[in-house]
Amino acid sequence: MSGDLRLLRHHGDLEAAPGLLDFAVNVRGAQPPGWLRERLVDALGDLGRYPARELDLAARAAAARRHGRDASEVLILNGVAEGFALLPQLLPDKAAIIHPSFTEPEVALRKAGVPVHRVLSDTLRPELVPEDADMVVLGNPTNPTSVLHKADVIAELTRPGRILVVDEAFMDAVPGEPETLAGQQLPGLLVFRSLTKTWALAGLRAGYALAEPAILRELAAHRPQWPVGSLPLTAVAACCEPDAVAKAQADAELYATYRADLAKHLGDLGFTVHEPAVAPFLLVRMPSAKRVREALRERGIAVRRGDTFPGLTEDHLRITVRPPEDTDRLLAALREVL
Known part of the structure; x- marks a missing residue:
């Protein structure tokens, strides 16, 4: 497999090592309901x-x-x-x-x-x-x-x-x-x-x-x-x-509010947030994104690098939408890093 294909096979699970607070993988929750x-x-x-x-x-x-x-x-x-x-x-x-x-x-x-x-x-x-x-x-x-x-x-x-x-x-x-x-x-x-x-x-x-x-x-x-x-x-x-479909839709509405709050806070911190956004993750851009990602990892938090997606660069990150208690930890770490 060429180096290009190996880069294309980099996914969020490679970022989210055990013990890290995971904002890299777009899976809602640690286990099924x-x-x-x-x-x-x-x-x-x-x-x-x-x-x-x-x-x-x-x-x-x-x-x-x-x-x-x-x-x-x-x-x-x-x-x-x-x-x-x-x-x-x-x-x-x-x-x-x-x-x-x-x-x-x-x-x-x-x-x-x-x-x-x-x-x-x-x-x-x-x-x-x-x-x-x-x-x-x-x-x-x-x-x-x-x-x-x-x-x-x-x-x-x-x-x-x-x-x-x-x-x-x-x-x-x-x-x-x-x-x-x-x-x-x-x-x-x-x-x-x-x-x-x-x-x-x-x-x-x-x-x-x-x-x-x-x-x-x-x-x-x-x-x-x-x-x-x-x-x-x-x-x-x-x-x-x-019943399951109805529950998924109720959760979707709840996470839409989480996403809006996360987008606002990331914008306040200087990130350019790709909007309008509808999914349980956000694409953001900042010139120092690679350094930010590495610094977050040192603080126990994983976010997804963006440069493995065609058309994006090292200045891009993908950040999963999480409940407020997890998001508060991410934002506190970002304020330290930035």
């Missing part, structure tokens, strides 16, 4: 069996109901990262990726020999995407910019013979999910949804893809038998239930 842990513990009794077809169907049916789709339009994944790794199975001739954005799609496609065209623009401009790109990949909201693109503008990227991949890993952290395409059945549309962030399931790996059945069959064609374990299937079914 109690009701979800109980569901997972109850499922442990079935670990002696292979994951049942009925369990997969129940998970797909729950996700389908959540988005007003048919179960045949859902594919359960070991986290959205698996979905990105499967993208080469769709055999694109040329992929366009809207950057800055999460880098795993580019890694997977380039490792498979697919030519990748980077579209460097934090505001979605369909005219910048090459017409001959038969795969387009973007995040909504986008990591790390926290930008929410308009659904109708994203839909302009659809073309006959093109796969449009929309990473909605953080959409359930946006109050009301106003620009989601998860329930749309546009030709060639492939939407990825994650449970990892909102429900603190990074160690379990759970997510799903939404698309027309033919696309999902191609995506999954070379997966092994029993590709997803019973615990991720249980998690998907549980987190797509109406």
Whole structure:
């Protein structure tokens, strides 16, 4: 793997060493809520069996109901990262990726020999995407910019013979999910949804893809038998239930207030905050950002470096939105450092 690809595979978990107060990883909380842990513990009794077809169907049916789709339009994944790794199975001739954005799609496609065209623009401009790109990949909201693109503008990227991949890993952290395409059945549309962030399931790996059945069959064609374990299937079914969706939305509204407060304080400290922001993280810029990041680490706090995202520099940091008691510690440390 080239040095460039190694840099693209740098993620927030490499910053958040044990013992550090973590503002580098965009996972809400240290562990899943109690009701979800109980569901997972109850499922442990079935670990002696292979994951049942009925369990997969129940998970797909729950996700389908959540988005007003048919179960045949859902594919359960070991986290959205698996979905990105499967993208080469769709055999694109040329992929366009809207950057800055999460880098795993580019890694997977380039490792498979697919030519990748980077579209460097934090505001979605369909005219910048090459017409001959038969795969387009973007995040909504986008990591790390926290930008929410308009659904109708994203839909302009659809073309006959093109796969449009929309990473909605953080959409359930946006109050009301106003620009989601998860329930749309546009030709060639492939939407990825994650449970990892909102429900603190990074160690379990759970997510799903939404698309027309033919696309999902191609995506999954070379997966092994029993590709997803019973615990991720249980998690998907549980987190797509109406009560869970309502709880996620209530938390999204609460964290929106936390984000606004954090943005104001960071601005007061001299950071340029990328706004409008909608996701549970902020992209900030300051000429001394690298020194600030290293000084915070010496004080037991981890934030995410920004220069591993195409289009960003060492002057950028991504900072996760946390509850006030954690944010107060971050701000106190920043005042010392600055």
